[in-house]
Each structure stands twice: as C-alpha cells, then as structure tokens.
Amino acid sequence: MDKNEHIYAIFGASGDLTKRKLVPAIYSLFIQKLLPTKFTLLGLSRSNYSDEQFRDKMRSAISEFDESEDTSRIDEFINHIYYLPFDSEKSEDYGILKEKLKKLRDGREINGNTVFYLSTPPELYSIIPKYLAKVNLNDQSDGWKRIIIEKPFGTDLESAIKLKNELLEDWQEEQIYRIDHYLGKETVQNLLVTRFSNGIFEPLWNRNYIHHIEVTSSESIGVEKRGGYYDSSGALKDMVQNHLLHIVGMVAMEPPSSLDADSIRNEVLKVFQSLRPINKENVKNCTIRGQYLASTIKGEHVLGYREEEGVDKNSDTETYAAIKFYIDNWRWGGVPFYIRTGKRLPTRVTEVVIHFKPTPHFLFAKDATANECNLLVIRIQPDEGILMKIGMKTPGNGYEVQNVNMDFHYSDLNGVRIPSAYERLIGDTIKGDSTLFARSEEVLEAWEFLQPVIDSWKEEETPLFGYPAGTWGPEHADDLIEENNLTWRYPCKNLSNDGIYCEL
Secondary structure (H helix, E strand, O other): OOOOOEEEEEEOOOOHHHHHHHHHHHHHHHHOOOOOOOEEEEEEEOOOOOHHHHHHHHHHHHHHHOOOOOOOOHHHHHOOEEEEEOOOOOOHHHHHHHHHHHHHHHHHOOOOOEEEEEOOOHHHOOHHHHHHHHOOOOOOOOOOEEEEEEOOOOOOHHHHHHHHHHHHOOOOHHHEEEEOHHHHOHHHHHHHHHHHOOOOOHHHOOOOOEEEEEEEEEOOOOOHHHHHHHHOOOHHHHHHHHHHHHHHHHHHOOOOOOOOHHHHHHHHHHHHHOEOOOOHHHHHHHEEEEEEEOEEEOOEEEOOHHHOOOOOOOOOOOOEEEEEEEEOOOOOOOOEEEEEEEOOOOOOEEEEEEEEOOOOOOOOOOOOOHHHOOEEEEEEEOOOEEEEEEEEEOOOOOOOEEEEEEEEEHHHOOOOOOOOHHHHHHHHHHHOOOOOOEOHHHHHHHHHHHHHHHHHHHOOOOOEEEEEOOOOOOHHHHHHOOOOOOOOOOEOOOOOOEOOOOOO
C-alpha cells in the first residue's frame, strides 16, 4: 500500500485558481509520475456540473494552462476526476460529502488519506474546517487529513489570532498548511542553497560585510478585476505581511541543524522574533505609502487607482509600500533592511539585493558608496538567476574602475524545466512536507510587527503620496535610504540590466 495514496478535494473548484493553477499543477505531477497510483481529485463548488461536464472544463484548463507542454496523458488523468455540487455554508452538505468520499474510496480502493484545499474566499476559512470536523472528516484514524488555506491569514493581528484559534479547535497544527505560492518558487528555495552550500558567501553573510539588504517585488499591472478585494487589503497586507517578510526570513535565518521542516521554520521564526518593533510614532519615518495615478505609458492612457473598477473614488488604500527595519540579533545588528512592493511600476520583478560594504581603504575613487560596491542580486522572477557585480579595471592608462557583471541564468540550464510554485507546494502537501508553509507562530509574529504600521496608516498619520503609473513609486521612497547618495536598485525584466532608463 502506498502511504501517499489519497483523495484531493478542492473547495471552490469552479473558480479561476483551480482552473489556472491547481489542476494544471496536479496534472504536471501526474505526468512526472510524482503522484501515487491510487489518487482521486474531487471538485466541490456551487455550480451544478456533472462529472463529465467538470472533466471537460478541466481538460480545457490543462490544455490552456499546463506548463509541461505534454498533453499526451490528459485522458488518463481526467478519469481520476470527480465532481460534487456543494454549498460550503450548508452544514447538511458535509454529510453528503462524507458519503461521496466513502464511495470514491471504496470504488478506487483508497484509504482515508485526504487533502482539503480551500480555494475559497477567506471568510470560509473558519467555516469549512468546522463543518468538516463535525462529520469527523478531521479524524486521522483511517489515514492522514490535511487542510490547505490560501493567504490572507487574517487581515490584522486580532483577526489572525481569531482564525488561528478557530482552526486549532478541531485541527492539529501539523494538519494545517498555509500556502504562500512565493515560497514554492524554485528561486526562493535557492536562497538556502546559495547561502549554505557556498563557502564564499556564508562567512560574509553578516553585519561585518553587508551594508544593507533590499527586497523588491514590483508589478507592471494595476489591480485589474480585483479592485473590490484590493481596496480592502492594499500592498502592505497583500504582499509585505506574507510574501516579502518570509523571503526576508530565509535571507536572514541562521543555518538550520538539518533540512527538515521544523528546523528550517524554527530559524525563520527566530528572525521574526528578532524584528525591531516599529513604534507607532516612528511609522512615518520608516515607511512610505503611495497610490498610482493616471498616466500615459508607451502611448496608452492608464487609469489611476481610484478610477479602477470596484475601487472607492476617495480610496486611501496604498498600491505601493516601502519599509525600513532592523533585525536585532548578533548577525544583523545595525544592518538596515529595505522592502518595497507596488502596482503599476515599470516592470514585473521580484529580487533580493545584498549590498556589501566598501573596502576599508578605497584606493580607486575619491568617494565610495554601497551603490558602487559589490552587489549580489538573487532574482526570483522573471529571468531567474543570480548576478554578482564586481569592480574591474577599465582598459587603458590609470586605474579607472567600472562595475561588471558575473551572472547565471536558470534558462542556461538546457533541458531543465523550472516547476511552477503550485506544483511544488501541492506535491509537498501530499508528501506531508511542511517546510515551505507558514506556521501559526510565524503568521502572528509578522502581523504583530506590522500592526503599528497598519494602525498608523489607517488613521492617516502617514502621508499617502501619489505616483504616476509606470514610474518606480513616490519620489520620497529614496528618503528611506539612510545615506544621502544611496538609492534603490532599479531592475529590469532582464537580470543583467538595471538603471532608471533601462529598456523594459
């Protein structure tokens, strides 16, 4: 018997996430023979589909969104898919679900192993687990039971605590997988390998050699059709609290004792516990918030945020957020960390930039700044790879120095496919590997750190700056950088290019 044989039940199966990401990712695992022989996928939603109608929709979804480019086994895969019309808010439907699962197990000779994926609005995160528990679908006596929830994990510290307590009333912490697709990206995981497998980096990875660290996650698109959701969230809650702080955790963590889930997550938690608290009165000095304005980009008129569908005409929700903070521990004491994220910026890019300190006696220039010194750029997306900037002598007389690039691109690995984030994370939920999933302690520490910022911004104690769509955010963002002659790195979609005027 395969210990990983299971039924994968997706709530909200008629939604966009299931079509674009979840089912194509499961199919990709299937064609790579990374799924057990005995598995079943059960779709659940209010739509009144038959098994065959749902299978047809999933067949079309795989054909359109699968990244493996191998459609040869779609029909074989589709035979593992079933559907049940289901209302998540009706308690009586859960008894029907239990009977459906039993019927599928008996027919396919699968034990009680079950994954419940909540591809639903966040307000159902406490309802669905509660109703599942009422019909004993959290009981692991006949096989493991796991529940997967998408971010947001609360909207502030109070709601996050409430959600945690509600989940833990009926489910054990090890049964709960809080999924953050950023952590499933191959290049995020490579942060650990870059740090801990290379003797040239780890000895330098501390306050003695690093001047500052910046993390950027920018998007060139606006809020598109998500205006209603985004207006109640904003850049801080949508990106900083989960995605970017977890990237910081992996950049700043101490070497784990092993690569098991608890060891890695313990070290990330220690980073969060070491974040220097931001006092409410200091929020305006260490944060910048902005909102994109109407502009013309490449000859096309682009709407401002308040003109977007579903957005309040007087909204003060930020579409750009930047924060400066410190990690008060032995390794990072005194090193500033800068993180920023925004909509309608010049390009889509996520990267970590390590700025090394100048040499103690800089021979080759009158003034040395961290912008002119060595940089290590770890590109998460797109054009995934690593870039090192070093000084080299310009050919000719004298000792004029220029920065040159040493770079590696994942695309240079011929025949190697980078799996999608959901592909990796879904595979981990089946194997029971929780390394790349957030524990409740990490979620609460992140919310506690940001709560003073949330409160200050809500009370409008921090200015909301406008910035034209297509620019790198409010011009005041450079004010966060401590030294006058330092700025953010201005990345391009191509890893090896940068600069404000780079070709996008």
